[in-house]
Amino acid sequence: MNNLPQNKNFDNYVSNETIDGEIATLNLGPTHPATHGIFQNVLKVDGERILHSEPTVGYIHRAFEKLAERRPYNQITPITDRLNYCSSPINNMGWEMTVEKLAGIEVPKKVDYMRVIIMELARIADHLVCNSVIGVDTGALTGFTYVFQEREKIYELFEEICGARLTTNIGRIGGFEREFSPEFMRKLNKFLEEFPAKFGEFDSLLTRNRIFMDRVIGAGPISPERAISYGFTGPNLRAAGVDYDIRVMNPYSSYGDFEFDIPIGKDGDTYDRFMVRQEEIQQSLNIIRQALDGMPEGLHHANVPGYYLPEKQDVYNSMEALIYHFKIVMGETPIPVGEVYHSVEGANGELGFYLVSDGGRTPYRLHFRRPCFIYYQAYPEMIQGSLLSDAILTMSSMNVIAGELDA
């Protein structure tokens, strides 16, 4: 941390000379096939070179923080699905862990390990989307079609656990709704067996591909100092050479039990962001294998009847279970008064939840620290002076997700 690389002069790779002195205004977005989401950028361009950019966000703002002030805690999990929808399970579990922290719920070790498996699968899915889309934006569509097949398999795994694929609403406050089924274990083992080869194919298609490298090296760089000042977290920050990862800094969900490396880059450009994600996919596989091998015995949920829905069978047959069921569904469970901040390593950065509880059935205030909302403001600075096609690449390599940006 103390020997951060020196700030490089990134201006060298483009000159600022005007082509013929004529400046045009170009409206990129809000809906444009190359922006992967609803973002508007009003660009001032001189030929192909960007002189100035003015981003407008908020096109799919859905007032999640306001909605959350009217919903009981367990009903907020589906809202978090729609933040970073490429890796919803991480959001879901981040939220569940926040409530558990507030309520002082200790979950069994087994739940931690199950969560780690799901979260790392989600991270792989998210990184696959992002990296393959970098390929698409450079003109290499093939890799995208290869890995989307693999992402599909991850979605099948989610489906096996919770019945949903994209907006998963996976897990419960206190654990999981049920054990991993034998079918899930079979599919997961098959995935772990087959995925590395498929991923290797994708890796060999792009990573050392001269055309791809020439295209992405030096595109949209950022120095570590600027990245920290702009609030970068996640792979984008690590690509700039700073080894900040919440899984290591503030281990949650028993991440301290696993051995894994934190890949970092050097220049913070598109290639480094791509490479960091490629390596993180490998590390995630590694973590999943360790979690499977070390899976502890035990129950798949914490023993907290006030928060965790009882079995349907018990609701029909036991008075106590019926009362708890009613209280949970109606949001009548008492919750401590307090303030808590909890963060998890989302697929694109530090996903934080700042929760203020006044003891009522709903949060008094809930703020989502959405990583891409914070780091997307560096975008105009990162693309200034670069070519329009590099700006597209920079955006896709930053993994900006509209749902998370606009909350």
Next chain:
Amino acid sequence: MAEINNEFALAELKSKFGDDVLGSEEQYGMLTVEVSAEKAAEVAEWLRDHDRLTMNFLTDLCGVHYPDNKGKELGVVYHFHSWMNNYRLRVKAFCSIDNPQVPTLTGVYASANWMERETYDFYGIQFQGHPDLRRILNMDEMDYHPLRKEYALEDETREDKDDRYFGR
């Protein structure tokens, strides 16, 4: 070097800012310090440049509204993080709803720009010295600040839904 803990951070803050440290509490292990609103930016800069505390990262900045807290209805909540010490600190600054003014942190952290715009958008807190204080997620024509507590989510004139039956 002794480890940075809540007592140390609080003592340092108090010795530097004295009466501007209005209160403190510890919740779930995280120290929360309330400072007077006009000192917020100064505190942030001092925390960042402090040679032991080194709070180098602005994790989060958001608003909060307490309508019953007369004279201090609106608050800004900052979460700072020191990566060297792996130490987190929460700082709050309150202002009145009639004159909601808090100095901007944009001179200290570039990331404060949009977070303050978001807070302005939803709570109407005026960040003094902000270079570009416009709405960010809501549309520009909006003439109210929707996350304030006076705007209930559901229409309160509805009669077909009786909240008493839902424990509200």
